[in-house]
Amino acid sequence: MxxxxxxxxxxxxxxxxxxxxxxxxxxxxxxxxxxGEGRGETVIVNYGTASRKVVGYKLIGQKFTEDRYFNGRPSAVEYNAAGSAGSNKGPTNPDYLKTVQTRIDTFLVHNPSVNKADIPAELVTASGSGLDPDLSPEGAKIQIARIAKTRNIAAERLSQLVDEHTKGSLLGLFGPSTVNVLELNIALNELK
CATH class of the missing domain: 1.20.5 (Single alpha-helices involved in coiled-coils or other helix-helix interfaces)
Known part of the structure; x- marks a missing residue:
């Protein structure tokens, strides 16, 4: 031994x-x-010649609720990066179904021109991490009518903006096309 x-x-x-x-x-x-040198990829907005401000992180979703912005995917953890998690509720859980129905009702109130059947699931269900920063191009485009009306911008210009910020799948094969909601909303604010 x-x-x-x-x-x-x-x-x-x-x-x-x-x-x-x-x-x-x-x-x-x-x-x-x-x-980002291992600290996360920050998104910085220039507010004039000497003013720059960090407005978020490229890979962490944020809450946008104003009608003038594209809404991102809901979060089960209220966008708290320290507590990344899903809801862990199954698709038949009554609490989960109630939460999803509440999100659908809220979406329809703010987007009255959209039919319930046309709402992409990603706009009313949280991702596994609760921090998904991206939407599908369809998830962004379904919100164009609301934003066009609120900001008095042509819907065609907003559709073009979504197309400009759409990233294709890796090598055209792996994964879906996505739109980063934070970057899209920053570009929306910069429209003249």
Missing amino acids: KTHIGPAIRLTFAMLVLLVVIYPLVVAGIARLAP
Whole structure:
């Protein structure tokens, strides 16, 4: 037994150094090569010559509820990045169904020209993380009539804006086309 204690202690110490010191430093070093240098990709808006302001993070959804903006996907965690999670309620859970119906009713109040059957599911159901920053182009375009009326902008120009901010699938094969809601709303504010 004494012959095994020494190697076990050395192996434990070696693994401790490897997994607690070396591995995190390697991961942090690699993260420095990513956009945002591992701290997240901030979105900055210029407000004149000397005024710049961070308005959010590119990969974290935000709450937009005003009729003048494109609404993003609902969040089960109220867009709290520290508590990323889904609702963990099944599709037949009465509380979940009530929440979705409330979201549908709210959407229809703010978008009276839309038929209930035409509402994309992503606009009334939260994502698994609760922080999804993107919508499908269809999810953005269904809101154009409301925004056009509120901002007095031609619907064609808003449709063009959505198209300009649509990112295609990876290599044209993997994943759906998406629109980042924060970037779209910033571009909407910059329209003349």
